[in-house]
Amino acid sequence: MLKILFATTNPGKIRELQEVFSGMSVEILSIKDFNNHLPHKFEAIESGKTFIDNAEIKSKTYGEKLNILTVADDSGLEVKALDGRPGVFSKRYGNSDEERNRRLLNELQEVPKSNRTARFVCALSLYDPNNRKCHTVEGIMQGKISYSIQGAQGFGYDPIFINETGKTNAEISLQKKNQISHRGKAFRKLKIYIQKNYKI
Numbered sequence: 001m002l003k004i005l006f007a008t009t010n011p012g013k014i015r016e017l018q019e020v021f022s023g024m025s026v027e028i029l030s031i032k033d034f035n036n037h038l039p040h041k042f043e044a045i046e047s048g049k050t051f052i053d054n055a056e057i058k059s060k061t062y063g064e065k066l067n068i069l070t071v072a073d074d075s076g077l078e079v080k081a082l083d084g085r086p087g088v089f090s091k092r093y094g095n096s097d098e099e100r101n102r103r104l105l106n107e108l109q110e111v112p113k114s115n116r117t118a119r120f121v122c123a124l125s126l127y128d129p130n131n132r133k134c135h136t137v138e139g140i141m142q143g144k145i146s147y148s149i150q151g152a153q154g155f156g157y158d159p160i161f162i163n164e165t166g167k168t169n170a171e172i173s174l175q176k177k178n179q180i181s182h183r184g185k186a187f188r189k190l191k192i193y194i195q196k197n198y199k200i
């Protein structure tokens, strides 16, 4: 069975990957499985200007250190009325999901429905320590920012992001989110690449 490390600290991302990869002969490992092999407080420094840069920094940092095939995700929300912010700073836009969502809703308080367009972007990078190369793919989900927090499923900005179903990402099931989401689209591209190149 092919072993792949998913180098993320975000449990929401892990749940979504497990759903897409279920039924494949792949064993998904997490950073916790390598706690004894990593220095205390080991982390990748997300210094890139794009989601792709940061996904590659994360996959290389862990894949090199642990010498294992490694997937990393860098993702975030781009709001048109805010010139694409928070973008790569999505995680650094506040100290908790709640704070980040409230900040965005406040910033868009006066913005009419017609101008609340936003998109989620997900860059997924697979690093192979045998050839020291990254294969990186992207997925995008278009939608609008709501006027209030709605729904309790998902994670992060999901409760304020209205998707093509007219509901927020936090009001739909994990399976439905994967069908239409930025991450689901990127995972499926990567899945095809893995099936082809690692003969599973």
Ligand code: ITT
Binding pocket: 007, 008, 009, 010, 013, 046, 073, 074, 075, 076, 077, 090, 091, 092, 120, 154, 155, 156, 157, 158, 169, 181, 183
């Ligand atoms: P890593 O350990 O994988 O880096 P992270 O949560 O720090 O996990 P990022 O640096 O990629 O991840 O930051 C992504 C930010 O965008 C973070 O605030 C997430 O909550 C948010 N985000 C990403 N994908 C999302 C999704 O599908 N739904 C809602 N919010 C999402």
